[in-house]
Amino acid sequence: MRVRSGRIFLPAQQNAGMGPWARLVLAAVFMGWACVALAGGLPALYAPGHPGWKEKEFVGRTVYTPLQEEKLLLAESNGTASGLFFEQSIDLRATPWLNWSWKVENVLQGVNEREKGGDDYPARIYVVAKGGLAFWKTKALSYAWSSTEPEGAMWPNAFTSSAYMVAVRSGTARVGELVTEKRNIREDWKQVFGEDIEEIDAVAIMTDTDNSGQSARAWYGQPWFSKH
Template sequence: MPGISPCFALILCTLSATAGAASLIVENGLPSPLIGWPEKSFQGHTRYSDVEEAGSIVLRAEADGSASGKFLDHTIDLNKTPILSWRWKVATVADGNADERSKAGDDYPARLYLVVKRGLFGLSSKAINYVWSAHQPLGSHWPNAFTEQAIMLSVESGPAHAGQWVSYRRDVRADLARLLGEPIDQIDSIAIMTDSDNGGGLAQAWYGDIHFSAR
């Protein structure tokens, strides 16, 4: 489809289900490990591995000029569980001048996708990306550089909290309504990705538990 990046096309069209025993807790209480999610490669392979930190297992991601993500196809009923909580940590934040709103600057040390599937083969699907941005102000949002079907939302900006675990709690239903301009009752897929394929260099992040809950 013209204007859609290979990354986004794969996110929308080729997610597959998995199951396991820790790290993502979905709304029905069944856990699924991030390490067990299927991986989709867009440029090389971001290295994902389970590591122990402070007595808990987290997922470490290391991208070296690469871009691949972990994806889970799973329906979340936002009428029942609209609140998304997660935590992550990044080693560093790029200090260059690359514009993250451009294709050349579309790299993030940590990002979490939520996809609303629509249309035949998902080609009309929508997505929001919660991102750790290098330069865009906290709370700002902009269309993805490759397609306006995905909106990027900065939940962390700059290097001030690099090297620290940061926790988040978002009302996904409210975010989707505000950013997509319509009420959304469910999401169909979840993904995480650490990438540095456009600007090159090394990006490192750690992802902790991700779960949905009632208000």
């Protein structure tokens, strides 16, 4: 792995067997972007040019457009995969609940999200706990708007068992509607990894359709953490 001029370069053999989701997690681990201490949660996703949110492109570029009046971030993917992530330590003992809102225009057709060829999602938000110097111990939990898996399903990511998917929403039910979500990260983490986690290190969002070659549009509200 090489870092040059603020960009990350993974060895070809390491990069080849990984999906964009897993590569985004590794980027968050290795880049070493500075954390920003902010009270009351993360900065607004829709703030243009905010230095905290960084973009990582993998297969083409998912276009993320801030919508100032709506206070939402529009994501448009056309056979592409790129994501945004923000590195900040969150004390889950004090604020274990992740809150956010999202909306999708469509779900994907005929994909098997448990296989590498179907590892695409119209919308997902995930949290990352880094393994420190033991980067291979990095784990992540991804909350997805699933196209095919039933609501409430949990399964290992198609590219790595160090990341688990959670189908918060499923299929076309509530498509086109802005939905508010709330998840207890500590409880979910213990259920899938068997660990009582006390802190996470990064939050990310991604709309991607590179494996299926389809298109998707989604809107994201600002994520924030709360005690209850």
